[in-house]
Amino acid sequence: MSLSQLLRRPLVGRDGASVGRLSDVIVRLRGRDYPLVAGLVARIGNREVFLPIEQVTDFGRERIQLTSEVVDLRPFERREGEVLLRADVLGHRVIDVAHVELVRAHDLGLSPHPEGWIVACLDTGPHRLRLFGRSGAGSGRHWRDWKSCEPLIGHAQSARVRGPFGRVGRLRPADIADLLEDANRTESHEILQTVHADPELEADVFEELEPDSQTRLLKEKSDAEIAEVLTRMRADDAADAINDLPQNRRQPVLDALPAGQRTKVLTLMGFNPSSAGGLMALDILTASAGTTVTEALSLARAARTLQPEALTSIHVVREGNRLIGTVTLVVLLQARPDARLDEVMATEPVRVLPDTDVEDVALLMTDYNLLTVPVVDQQDQILGVITVDDILETVIPEDWRRREPAPHPAYRTDGGASAGPTRVTDLGG
Known part of the structure; x- marks a missing residue:
């Protein structure tokens, strides 16, 4: 049965007398399971009352049959934990987790189940909202399995029963960032509430946001809340985020950062954002020339707090942290375990100064097929490293970013890796 065809349907008692009309359907969310219908909201005169689902004997095409004409008239x-399908879901947008997009629920499909009636699917077809059984001209239905979607109902009490992070928490940070950029203020607030339960995920999501969206969402937080997010972000991304904040909020946020992160951020803020110094990451993996291959691989294995993209190479240094060579992890894996780094490293590695323009860095990385490039001072002391993903984010033109995005890989909603769209049979009245 479709919800739009049920709404306003007359409710009749056992004797056939009219009791009222259906105003809404109440369900209880059950985490990853289909929502179970708990009851109905009936409009009797000018008041709305609750009818338990046990009082319904039949959902007919013309009327809804009740076991009795006696109802509890308390408002x-x-x-x-209760969700109202008409008020909370119908006409509102939901997240299609399988395809990582926000879609509008134009209708809802109810199906019989051994436990009772459940919400089995949503109609997200590209048509005008269908209410009370009336369809838009030329409309087409597109039913999606409920389990592939996450409703955005703005109701905290029911959100708690969806699980720690709901289905959204299983998406990649970049996918969640895309959803936030498409969401309105109310929707983005609920998505952020979901990911806030996992602070590391929240920080990763903010790193993936476009600067304008990132600033808009951060400005709605307190200084302490912004600092909490920035503490878990990479220092270069945190520095960019602070630079994009209003002037009067930068210092309070900096003061709220832990000392270590504050020092890194202030260092990076001292460089031009469009230079190598403003783009580099400060956390790098270095080793001395006498380190063996086995020891170097152990260092890489233990460097769990470093950005993975920056771990493609180990930087070989001598006294004063002066760079003398680099060695990639692939070379280390293929070398003799007892070999020293100065036997397998590339000498005279490509490197740049902090004031090098990012366009020049991009050309160097392209010419030499580099995944990372170290940043050094005039004395060859290593200061940081630039990764290819950071370069791409900087040099991709703005009009490219605004074009239609590439399709997302489909996610499975049953705990597996991926899947195509779910097919649901069209529903009758």
Whole structure:
């Protein structure tokens, strides 16, 4: 049955007398399981009352049959964990987790189940909202399995029963960032509430946001809350985020950062953002020339806090942290375990100064097929490293960013890796 065809349908008692009309359907969310219908909201005169689902004997095409004409006339009050399908979901946008997009629920499909009636699917077809059984001209239905979607209902009490992070928490940070950039203020607030339960995920999501969206969402947080997010971000991304904040908020946020992160951020803020110094990451893996291949691989294995993209190479240094060579992890894996780094490293590695323009860095990395490039001072002391993903984010033209995005890989919603769209049979009345 479709919800739009049920709404406003008359409710009749056992004797056939009219009791009222259906105003809404109440369900209880059950985490990854289909929502179970708990009852109905009936409009009787000018009041709305609750009818338990046990009082319904039949959902007919013309009317809804009740076991009795006697109903509790106390005004309806929503209980914790309850969701109203018409008020909370119908006409609102939901997240299609399988395809990572925000779609509008034009209708909802109810199906019988051994436990009772469940919400099985949503109609997200590209048509005008269907209400009370009336369809838009030329409309087409597109039913999606409920389990592939995450409703955005703005109701904290029911959100708690969806699980620690809901289905959204299983998406990649970049995918969640795309959703946030497409969401309105209310929707983005609920998505952020979901990812806030995992601070590391929240920081990764903010790193992936476009600068304008990142600033907009950070400005709605307190100084302490911004600092909490920036503490877990890479120092170069945190520095960019602070630079994009209003002037009067930068210092309070800096003061709220832990000392170590504050020092890194202030260092990076001292460089031009469009230079190698403003783009580099400060956390790098270095080793001395006498380190063996086995020891170097152990260092890489233990460097769990470093950006993975920066771990493609180990930088070989001598006294005063002066760079003398680099060695990639591939070379280390193929070398003799007892070999020293000065036997396998590339001498005179490509490197740049902090004031080098990012366009020049991009050309160097392209010419020499580099995944990372170290940044050094005039004395060859290593200061940081630039990764290819940071370069790409900087040099991709703005109009390229605004074009239609590439399709996302489909996600499975049953805990597996990926899947195509779910097919749901069209529903009758």
